[in-house]
Amino acid sequence: MGRKTITIRDVAREAGVAVSTVSYVLNGKDGAVGTVKRDRILEVIRELNYRPNAIARSMVTRATATVGLIIGELKNPLFVPVTEGVQEVLHKEGYHIVLAEASDIESEKSAIETLRAQQVDGFIFMSLSYHYPSEHLMKLKEEGVPFVVINRDLDDNEINLVQLDDLGAGYTGTKHLLKLGHRKIGTIAGPIHSQPRRRSAVERFEGWQQALHEQGLEAPSEWIVSGEYGFEQGYQAARQWLAQLEYVAERPTALFIADDTMAVGALKAFRSARLRVPDDLAVVTVGDPPFAAYTDPALTTLSLPVVAAGRAAARILVGWIKADTPPRPQKVRLSFSLQVRETCGANKIIRIE
């Protein structure tokens, strides 16, 4: 609508100085301009309600103070906490986030294209954990575009990567059950068979396996089931798991579930089956979202530092952008902590002793 936008030129005219002078005070090149003119300029800026045009600035500086956050799907429970961390440090550093959803590799490519056209200064990828090469990321790297990847499985370790220690989580969770005296431990795994493969699910599963093998234990295949993350999916997986147990002599006394949302669904299934947790079945899971302490029974779970992951990724990215030179490629692997609540039965055992 025909509203005249006011520019640096107007400010300069009104203040009786050169455009470049105004630009200098705007950019805080303080030494370079006398206090009397500076004050006058600032006054005029306020008076005219002048707002510098970041687009025009970007044209010449070739920087937008904007980073693209590419995310697999908004519903991903990691999204909010990770973005929280990302936003926290990005905001502090004066960067903006532009959001793009990309649930498969093709839309990811196209998101990259449009955001590059928008001249974003860098990318953070937080999509599904693809296992396979992702040549488009390689290309990005070759072209010198700053980017960091969160929680994916990449075969190129020249790429900056922030990962949660899902293997460790699976291992430690199972170990916890072993320490409580359980020897027969099944698992409800995440999407370990999906294509593309999801790293987090596979690693948690392998952690479970590893802990058992270390003790020379082996779980029959009937004790294993897998499914997508999610409440309903967990419910269904648990029902399938229970069904499978009918075909095997020994029933597990404990269960490692790959994800808290699945666990909530599973608890429902166990309730309908009149299976008491933890008395009949001890459960340990992974994630520790806010609701974990409020289920019945409360979830014993491995808390993953997702906010910290977001922060770490953002910090690496900002460093790279500012230095304008790729950092020594690093794989940050963030640890976890065990939150002992009720589903594992640890507190009950202590009470009995």
Add this chain to the structure above:
Amino acid sequence: MGRKTITIRDVAREAGVAVSTVSYVLNGKDGAVGTVKRDRILEVIRELNYRPNAIARSMVTRATATVGLIIGELKNPLFVPVTEGVQEVLHKEGYHIVLAEASDIESEKSAIETLRAQQVDGFIFMSLSYHYPSEHLMKLKEEGVPFVVINRDLDDNEINLVQLDDLGAGYTGTKHLLKLGHRKIGTIAGPIHSQPRRRSAVERFEGWQQALHEQGLEAPSEWIVSGEYGFEQGYQAARQWLAQLEYVAERPTALFIADDTMAVGALKAFRSARLRVPDDLAVVTVGDPPFAAYTDPALTTLSLPVVAAGRAAARILVGWIKADTPPRPQKVRLSFSLQVRETCGANKIIRIE
């Protein structure tokens, strides 16, 4: 890093045509350029891997195809579903989202400033539901900046607004309990006393009140408690509620809780107090997040169409931007639906009959 960016000029030179010609094929002004040159140009574009600079384009078109999404806090449970809806239509229309978090009015103002400097084409506000005027929004309106507000309480009804029917939700939820035969109905309200006031909480509370009054019923103040949204906050509020009941002769048989996360916390408190839901206390709540069906007992709740709210807001905004003229100001109020599950006891009653 000194990588030469390739521009429309390079394409023009390589293809042996004028810059403007390239621009025309880029922008699909199809009639205007001969097929032979067009093909050559497209070929060169591919060859050179040319990517038009959206920033430069924005300079001249004065449009960025970008809208600012200003949100109170990422943790807000509405954020994900609303953004889902927003993103869905914005993406389809070729717009990008740039995200800004602003938890108070000052940071909201500054977010607006920086995003306007970034030349966003419009705004969607999805912050806390302030009650008070928000002059900065008025200013925005006067300056002709397109924007839509989701779920706030504004005294200016010239502003485009998408609201969830929180009043109706409170009313209908309570009505449901009344229909089940309850006459003594308390409430755990949301932050109705907070400053600035949160519309959703106040409306849900008023809906509860209204339904009771309609039946000539009155709840003693001991049956009422309020708190912030959240699991732990719900737990605490419920404990306080239980404590207050000690000081009153009659105990409620039913309870309206303003929010599902609070309800989950409250259920925990009731469990420790050996209060059976729904037998001793029927519960109805509001929101219907994914976990609502998986608590024990499952939550009877009023499902709010948050994704639809996001979509509606985005559609209004895009219409405004494209028409370059403010639409007839509208207040969209989206309805809700009652999800009868277990906490209200309805299924039990039916079974008894």
Add this chain to the structure above:
DNA sequence: GTGTTTCGTTGAAAGGTTTCATCAATAAAA
């Protein structure tokens, strides 16, 4: 064959900023 449209193409201006090179004036050094 002349006059008028239409078509395909072009050059140049405009958009708002940063920054480089330059310059005048003043301060410091010789």
Add this chain to the structure above:
DNA sequence: TTTTATTGATGAAACCTTTCAACGAAACAC
């Protein structure tokens, strides 16, 4: 007093597009 630095300020180029006005050539109408 002359020379050299320093300071404060400036004009103009550059960033990469889009789009307007203009133009020659071909097609059409008469």
